[in-house]
Amino acid sequence: MTNRIAALDAGTYYHHRSLYEDRYRGFFDRIVYAPELAETDLTDIDVLIVSCRTDPAVLVPQGDTIRRLLNQGKTVVAMGSTGAQQWLPKVDWTDLPTNFWWWKEGGTLGLEVQAPTHPLFGHIALADATWHYHGQYAPPQGAQSLIGVTGEGSVFYEDRVTTPGCMLVTALDPMYHHGSYFMPATTRFLDGFLPYLKETHKLA
Amino acid sequence: MARALFLKPIKGAGGDLPSVMGFIRNAEEIEHYALHEADLSGYAALLLPAHLDQRYFGTLSTKVSDWLDRGGTLVFNGHVAWPMLPEFNAFVALEKRNLENLQIHRIADHPVFAGVDMADLTYRRGVAGFYARGCNPPPPSAVPVLGVGPDRVPCDWVYERPGGGRIFMHAGNDLWMYASDKTSARRIVPQLMDWVLGAAA
Secondary structure, three states: OOOOEEEEEOOOHHHHHHHHOHHHHOOOOEEEEHHHHHHOOOOOOOEEEEOOOOOHHHHHHHHHHHHHHHHOOOEEEEOOOOOHHHOOOOOOEEEOOOOOOOOOOOOOOOEEEOOOOOHHHHOOOHHHHOOOOOEEEOOOOOOEEEEEEOOOOEEEEEEOOOOOOEEEEEOOOHHHHHHOOOOHHHHHHHHHHHHHHHHHOOOO | OOOEEEEOOOOOOOOOOOOOHHHOOOEEEEOHHHHHHOOHHHOOEEEOOOOOOHHHHHOOHHHHHHHHHOOOEEEEEOOOOOOOOOOOOOOEEOOOOOOHHHOEEEOOOOHHHOOOOHHHHHEEOOEEOOOOOEEOOOOOOOEEEEEEOOOOEEEEEEEEOOOOOEEEEEOOOOHHHHOOOOOHHHHHHHHHHHHHOOOOO
16 A cells, blocks of 8 residues: 655746656656645545745645645645745744855764654665755654754654644755756655655554 | 846745845846736846746746747746747756766857856856756757857857847856855856846847
């Protein structure tokens, strides 16, 4: 039994490459143009991916549709730079200056796996999630940070307590960079994350 | 006074796409999804962000083509993925993206790139590949301006439309991200504005 996945397409070139090209097309049972989400029947869909950088101005007016999916026990994945705090419950986000250059300056990004037994890490390694982040989350009580900054906030967490469904919320924006033919780690992230969502992820 | 219109990018909550407005004059910007309501007749130029909803922009092709026919200048950044204008062709990525293939070369002199050292486009803090990784193939009579790699794949080109108007194509991130650059690349934004507004036509 595999999960049926819908992904939002915001009409950008990087969504086109990440969603429609052969590498990942087979993971998506439906691709929905983001402004048309509310009028799309998602009855048979288990997981909705809100693709990286989908404009919150498009998502906020359709927030009821997204929250209804969660109330039905489905999973919603909020990818990076989608303003999830504006359309998902109990999301606490802090915008931070982005360090694009840590790898040139001899430092590290400071990320760590914070739930090593989580099945996601059967599909990706920490290095596959390491490029940069644009801010951090403070996950609500009972949610589980999967990847975070040591001693600071989370860049990827799972919330199975706030709604009857499951929210996967991340600050990472792999679809943008894979879609721009940039940064191989972002492609490796999707190579692991999409099979995880399809085959391994347990619905609420 | 001729004016230019910048379309704001679609964007998430992050603040990593700063506005160009603090660096230029004679320009305005509007919200991304306000373009269909905008009266373009008052503008000499329309500048599009790489973070573009191309499906939305594609619904406005008649409006934009009519404005081009009347002499407008359109600047496009990014990779063409969806049908938008008849002059646009879908992005073709370089097959190999090693250092040699990512070198930026000047093909023809153009006022937008006057005095810009191509090395400042090829490299950013010593890293190649930010400027372009392929091209949006030009119409046959377009003029290639910059090329990438040994084959000089035309990542930047200019097209004088037979029916009027001009298209400036850049197959990469927004050219105005160089507005505060510390290298010769910072010449691009003021020179682009002069060119689109006619001062350097």
